[in-house]
Amino acid sequence: MPNWELKNCCDHDQKVFIACVAAFTVVILVLWRTFLLTPFKLITVFLHEASHAIACWLTCGKVEGIQVHANEGGVTQTRGGIYWVILPAGYLGSSFWGMVLILASTNLLTAKIAAGCFIAALIIVLFLAKNWTLRGLCIGFIVFIAVIWVLQEKTTVHVLRYVILFIGVMNSLFSVYDIYDDLISRRVHSSDAEKFAEVCPCPCNGFGWGVIWGMISFAFLCGSLYLGLVILS
Secondary structure, X not given: XXXXXXXXXXXXHHHHHHHHHHHHHHHHHHOOOOHHHHHHHHHHHHHHHHHHHHHHHHOOOEEEEEEEOOOOOEEEXXXXXXXXXXXXXXXXXXXXXXXXXXXXOOOHHHHHHXXXXXXXXXXXXXXXXXXXXXXXXXXXXXXXXXXXXXXXHHOOOOOHHHHHHHHHHHHHHHHHHHHHHHHHHOOOOOOHHHHHHHHXXXXXXXXXXXXXXXXXXXXXXXHHHHHHHHHHO
């Protein structure tokens, strides 16, 4: 039975999980404005745009192209689909995938499955990419994850779980920051939240939706930590 109450927390695996999340968070905050994190920030943008694409496909729309730019911006060109489902899928989707990656890192098998799915998604988007920044990002991370996988299988360098966890933590933190920066502090008028406020009949403006989406993204982050401890208990 799952230990939902986290009785007798924390054992060795749980302590390692907490320590790794804390260490990765500190590293990410220290290196936040350096070029070292740029590829991982762009991966978050990739997951943001990929989530728009998935929402479009699920609502019977067509994805005509995806772009990720070096300035950490991106755009997904869609036709058809349900617009009010596609719009929030970017920010909330990237937060959700961050949670999935964090949870997948708690077990080697699920980490391998996550890595395999991640590579498959990168290959699919590679053929939808409309600019070389995204193409280079896809190729770079396909090679990176593949190398980590080979090291996991063929050597004593067993770091696949920690790489998946780092990408998950990075994605979760950047998603929350991105919502705050784009939708709350600066209120970009062409943002997804402003567009969503225009099509949604609810009496809430873009700032309000930014706050709501930010709270949901933060809940995904907290939920991933709690569920991770439950899985490891």
